Amino acid sequence: MRLLLIGPPGAGKGTQAVRLATHLSIRHISTGDLFREEIARGTELGRNADRHIRAGLLVPDEVTVGVIRERLARPDTEPGFLLDGFPRNPAQAAELDGILARTGSGLDAVLHLEVPDAEVISRIAGRRLCREDPGHIFHVDHDPPEVAGTCAFCGGELYQRDDDREATVRRRLEVYRGETAPVLDHYRGQGLVTTVSALGQVQEVLDRALTAIGRAGSTPRTP
Numbered sequence: 001m002r003l004l005l006i007g008p009p010g011a012g013k014g015t016q017a018v019r020l021a022t023h024l025s026i027r028h029i030s031t032g033d034l035f036r037e038e039i040a041r042g043t044e045l046g047r048n049a050d051r052h053i054r055a056g057l058l059v060p061d062e063v064t065v066g067v068i069r070e071r072l073a074r075p076d077t078e079p080g081f082l083l084d085g086f087p088r089n090p091a092q093a094a095e096l097d098g099i100l101a102r103t104g105s106g107l108d109a110v111l112h113l114e115v116p117d118a119e120v121i122s123r124i125a126g127r128r129l130c131r132e133d134p135g136h137i138f139h140v141d142h143d144p145p146e147v148a149g150t151c152a153f154c155g156g157e158l159y160q161r162d163d164d165r166e167a168t169v170r171r172r173l174e175v176y177r178g179e180t181a182p183v184l185d186h187y188r189g190q191g192l193v194t195t196v197s198a199l200g201q202v203q204e205v206l207d208r209a210l211t212a213i214g215r216a217g218s219t220p221r222t223p
């Protein structure tokens with residue numbers, strides 16, 4: 001299955017993506033996570049991406065499309081993939097259409113996670129991420145680890161993202177509305193978009209998402 005997850009910052013894309021990908025036995029590919037890996041490794045690509053991410057702006061398309069092209073060329077994506085955070089503007093969507101058309105494949109569904117801005121700000125303010133595995137995501141109030149500051153899955157150190165300050169989050173929301181929301185129209189034209197509410201417990205949102213893509217009915221494993 002080939003899926004896209006689209007929604008504003010803090011909608012819970014990463015939280016849901018890791019569960020959906022495990023349930024569907026497909027790769028979770030997050031451009032944000034790929035950029036943060038490059039930043040942690042101190043590569044030139046990482047330094048370039050970091051400047052844009054800190055400002056709450058999109059990393060330039062030529063960089064982002066290159067990263068995705070290389071990632072989708074790996075054989076582990078052949079059974080399917082779940083893209084989280086790509087495409088983020090109509091030009092990237094057109095590039096993805098081209099990449100998939102060349103392999104004779106296409107998308108099965110685009111899941112749109114919908115959430116109000118006030119919830120986004122509160123979710124992001126309390127988010128803590130694991131340094132060892134970006135799929136291990138917590139929230140100080142909604143999903144706290146047993147030991148503060150320590151990942152409940154692997155014992156890794158938890159940290160706050162540099163782009164999670166409120167002013168940067170508001171900029172990211174503007175970018176989402178201006179540049180990313182039109183991507184939904186692109187896929188609506190292809191009849192692929194299903195919108196689900198991202199409010200409620202993580203498991204409730206997951207159940208809605210699985211129903212929306214016709215995979216409800218069994219209990220998925222959590223990470």
Ligand code: AP5
Nearest residue numbers: 009010011012013014015031032053059085123127138139
């Ligand atoms: P990216 O990493 O993709 O960030 P984002 O889209 O802003 O989304 P977030 O990761 O902040 O939120 P999320 O929806 O994953 O929420 P999460 O599950 O963590 O991108 C970062 C930057 O990289 C971009 O700004 C851009 O600069 C660059 N970039 C990336 N892709 C790019 C591209 N294609 N082109 C150009 N530039 C690109 O959840 C948030 C919190 O809420 C957590 O604490 C979680 O525990 C909590 N939570 C989750 N679900 C629930 C729930 N149901 N109830 C209560 N709390 C919940």
Ligand code: MG
Nearest residue numbers: 013014030032
């Ligand atoms: Mg994320």
